[in-house]
Amino acid sequence: xxxxxxxxxxxxxxxxxxxxxxxxxxxxxxxxxxxxxxxxxxxxxxxxxxxxxxxxxxxxxxxxxxxxxxxxxxxxxxxxxxxxxxxxxxxxxxxxxxxxxxxxxxxxxxxxxxxxxxxxxxxxxxxxxxxxxxxxxxxxxxxxxxxxxxxxxxxxxxxxxxxxxxxxxxxxxxxxxxxxxxxxxxxxxxxxxxxxxxxxxxxxxxxxxxxxxxxxxxxxxxxxxxxxxxxxxxxxxxxxxxxxxxxxxxxxxxxxxxxxxxxxxxxxxxxxxxxxxx
Amino acid sequence: xxxxxxxxxxxxxxxxxxxxxxxxxxxxxxxxxxxxxxxxxxxxxxxxxxxxxxxxxxxxxxxxxxxxxxxxxxxxxxxxxxxxxxxxxxxxxxxxxxxxxxxxxxxxxxxxxxxxxxxxxxxxxxxxxxxxxxxxxxxxxxxxxxxxxxxxxxxxxxxxxxxxxxxxxxxxxxxxxxxxxxxxxxxxxxxxxxxxxxxxxxxxxxxxxxxxxxxxxxxxxxxxxxxxxxxxxxxxxxxxxxxxxxxxxxxxxxxxxx
Numbered sequence: 089x090x091x092x093x094x095x096x097x098x099x100x101x102x103x104x105x106x107x108x109x110x111x112x113x114x115x116x117x118x119x120x121x122x123x124x125x126x127x128x129x130x131x132x133x134x135x136x137x138x139x140x141x142x143x144x145x146x147x148x149x150x151x152x153x154x155x156x157x158x159x160x161x162x163x164x165x166x167x168x169x170x171x172x173x174x175x176x177x178x179x180x181x182x183x184x185x186x187x188x189x190x191x192x193x194x195x196x197x198x199x200x201x202x203x204x205x206x207x208x209x210x211x212x213x214x215x216x217x218x219x220x221x222x223x224x225x226x227x228x229x230x231x232x233x234x235x236x237x238x239x240x241x242x243x244x245x246x247x248x249x250x251x252x253x254x255x256x257x258x259x260x261x262x263x264x265x266x267x268x269x270x271x272x273x274x275x276x277x278x279x280x281x282x283x284x285x286x287x288x289x290x291x292x293x294x295x296x297x298x299x300x301x302x303x304x305x306x307x308x309x310x311x312x313x314x315x316x317x318x319x320x321x322x323x324x325x326x327x328x329x330x331x332x333x334x335x336x337x338x339x340x341x342x343x344x345x346x347x348x349x350x351x352x353x354x355x356x357x358x359x360x361x362x363x364x365x366x
Numbered sequence: 367x368x369x370x371x372x373x374x375x376x377x378x379x380x381x382x383x384x385x386x387x388x389x390x391x392x393x394x395x396x397x398x399x400x401x402x403x404x405x406x407x408x409x410x411x412x413x414x415x416x417x418x419x420x421x422x423x424x425x426x427x428x429x430x431x432x433x434x435x436x437x438x439x440x441x442x443x444x445x446x447x448x449x450x451x452x453x454x455x456x457x458x459x460x461x462x463x464x465x466x467x468x469x470x471x472x473x474x475x476x477x478x479x480x481x482x483x484x485x486x487x488x489x490x491x492x493x494x495x496x497x498x499x500x501x502x503x504x505x506x507x508x509x510x511x512x513x514x515x516x517x518x519x520x521x522x523x524x525x526x527x528x529x530x531x532x533x534x535x536x537x538x539x540x541x542x543x544x545x546x547x548x549x550x551x552x553x554x555x556x557x558x559x560x561x562x563x564x565x566x567x568x569x570x571x572x573x574x575x576x577x578x579x580x581x582x583x584x585x586x587x588x589x590x591x592x593x594x595x596x597x598x599x600x601x602x603x604x605x606x607x608x609x610x611x612x613x614x615x616x617x618x619x620x621x622x623x624x
Contacts, residue, residue, distance in 0.1 A: 126392070135498035143492065144499035146437050202396035207496065208617030209396055215624060216408035301494045302416045302583045302623030305426045317492065317500050 099364030103271060106357045110237075113228040114354055120221040121331060123213055126201035128328060129194075130210030136194030138325060142316030150322060155182045155192030163190040218296065225289060241273060242282050248275040264345045271361050277341075284334055288327050295324040413621040422551050426582035429490045429502055434565055438493070438501040440572035443532035443544070446592055451531040459576040464560075468527070468597030471518030478562065478576050484508040484516075487559050495586040496618065505580050507561035511554040514598070519550070523598035526553045527605060528579055531592035534612060546590040547602045547610040547620075548581060557582040560593065585622035587613045 093104035106114070137152035139145055151169040153176070158164050165181025167174045178184075183196035186203065197203040201213055232238045248255075255275045258264070265274060273281070297303040298311045298320035314320040342350040353359035395401050446452075454462045459478050467473040476484070488506040495501075514526070525547045535542030552558060560577045562569050569575045574591025581588050588611070602608065607615035614620045 131498065134496070137499075139499075142433070143435050143501050145435075146439070146499070201392055203393045206396075206617060208613075208619070209402075211496075211619065212402065212405040212408070212617075213396070215412060216405040219408050219411055299494075300416070300624035301426065301492075301585060302420055305424045305583050306420050308427050311427075317494065321498060 096362075100360055101362035102358040102360045104357050105353050105359040108357065109231050110228070111354055111357060113224050113231075116220065116224045117228070120217045120224065121335070123201060123217040124221065125328065125332065126199065127210045127213035127217070128325075130200040130202065130205075131207060131214060132325070133194045133200060133205060133210075134207045138322040139318040140315065140322060141318055142311075144318055153180045153194040163192060165190075218293075221289075222293060229285075242278050242285075244275055244278050244282075248278070251275060262344055264341075266346075267362050270345075270359075280334065280337070284331070288330050288334070291327045292324065292331070295320040295327065299324065409619045409621055412619075412624050416621075416623045417551070420583070422554070423556060424583075426491055426557055429492070431490055431504060433490060433502045434504055435501040438503050438564075438573075439495070439499065440570075441495060441497075441586065442591065443534060444572040446532040448531060448533065451592065454531075455571060455575070462576055462594075464577065464593065465595045466513065466517045466597075467595070468599050469520040469523035470514075470598050471520065472516070474513070474517050481508050481560065481577070482562060485512045487557070488563075489557055489559070489580070489582070491557070491580070491582050493586055493589075496613075496622065504563075504565050505559065505561040506563035506566075507559035507577065507580060509556065510558045510560060510579075511556070513560070514550075514553060517598075519598055522600050523550065525549055525599050525602055525610075527597045527599050527602065528590040528593045529595040529597070530590050531594050541606050541615065542612075543606075544590060544592070544612045545606060546579065546588055546612070547599070547605070548579075548588065552581060552584070555581075555583070583623055587611070587618060588622045 095102060095104075136154075137144070137146075137149040139149050149168070151167070154166050154168070156164050156166055163177075163182045164175065165177040165179065165183065167176045167180050177190070179196055181192070181194060182190045183193055185191055185193050185197035193205070200210070202209050252275055258274075259276055264270070294310060295314055297307065298314055298317060304311050304317060311317060311320060314323055349360050462478055464476045464478075464481060465473070466476070485508065486506060487509050488504065490502060490504045492500050492502050510526070526549075527547045528545060530544040530546075532544045533542050534544055548558075557580065559580045561574075561580045562577050564570065564573050569578060574593070577593050578591040579589045579593060599605075602610040606612065609615045610620040611618070
């Protein structure tokens with residue numbers, strides 16, 4: 089990796105943290121994940137139950153979202169996970185979803201693409217953006233691995249790994265590095281980005297492929313690795329939830345660490361590390 | 367950090383407004399024909415890439431009989447209510463005949479017994495519904511490829527169309543009748559059979575008696591039940607609403623390998 093460009097003007101020192109290709113693939117990736125999440129929940133609405141293994145044991149799902157009718161005739165939404173029941177009326181199982189009355193619907197209309205129930209359309213969006221995600225991801229990986237960016241910016245050092253505990257505490261106290269200290273990613277950042285790029289996103293792709301009956305015929309070994317088609321489907325959802333959690337923390341950290349500087353760096357590439365006092 | 371509080375509020379507010387506008391715009395986008403045409407490009411990619419990776423004859427996984435699921439669901443129509451079909455049920459499909467016609471040299475008309483004497487295959491396979499669930503059953507039926515060879519497929523034929531006894535939607539012009547189309551490569555796949563047995567019993571009415579198509583590398587809606595007539599065709603543009611199947615006419619993908 090070539091030296092990171094640095095410039096100082098009017099007492100403000102900034103580094104060129106993200107080249108155009110990284111910024112572009114970051115935002116394409118963000119759009120893809122949003123569309124994939126919403127269209128994925130649309131698809132899930134067709135059968136909102138999860139199982140472990142190759143097939144669906146309809147009478148004993150690992151998790152399920154259902155609509156039930158209460159004693160007084162009211163519609164209720166219910167989430168069951170590993171035997172535990174949770175009333176989720178209004179969000180999961182039964183929601184108004186744009187109407188006046190509660191209706192039986194696993195995920196509400198604001199969480200699905202399209203907002204109305206349409207499995208075919210959900211699949212169309214999902215597979216189209218899955219292609220964009222994969223092609224975009226390959227472009228990013230080719231660049232990041234090829235230029236040494238991954239090694240230079242994301243590879244944790246031994247020293248950093250030893251300081252992991254302290255970094256966790258710093259984050260919990262909402263103490264963030266600023267200035268010169270923020271020139272490099274901290275250890276938690278590195279681990280989170282590595283987990284997403286080389287763990288969660290590849291897992292999404294592979295579990296998705298196992299669900300395709302055609303790809304399954306080509307890759308039965310992959311299916312076995314995940315414990316069967318229905319396990320792959322369950323893992324696909326769990327990893328998607330992991331990505332949503334990453335997104336929530338990622339945005340929270342951007343806001344906590346200084347949203348202007350962070351947004352500037354992912355929009356223009358320039359990340360300010362020092363301001364001279366006038 | 368203190369100086370950026372108003373900015374933070376602004377950013378947050380902007381994000382929320384953006385999200386709300388985005389949601390409303392999404393449905394408009396989702397309903398736009400131009401957008402859908404673009405999205406359909408992915409279906410073509412799925413088809414071509416998967417065909418390339420799979421080849422014509424890669425087999426779907428087969429399971430031991432012990433893997434047969436006790437709770438295999440019946441989706442779609444579970445008992446066609448037409449008089450003709452109910453008459454067939456009443457006499458045990460003795461008068462039922464499968465017609466194989468269209469672009470063939472020698473149209474066939476086969477009774478259920480004759481179909482049972484044709485080259486057959488048994489397979490314990492997994493059924494993946496487009497909804498997301500899977501189940502395993504054992505199927506036995508006549509392999510479609512040799513039947514088509516017997517009828518002599520004309521060179522201009524590209525697809526095999528299956529016309530069924532079930533009507534999922536009542537319409538005046540018959541576009542609510544179930545039908546499906548597959549291409550010749552899939553029709554000649556060794557596991558593509560016209561199943562007349564399920565789990566060692568005659569195919570139950572709920573699962574498509576007297577025969578249903580098994581197309582093991584695609585989703586369940588491609589596997590037409592209650593098949594009455596098979597036609598070799600060069601295009602499905604004039605069938606139903608022109609998309610190649612009952613569910614395809616209603617927005618599902620023609621290629622259901624994913």
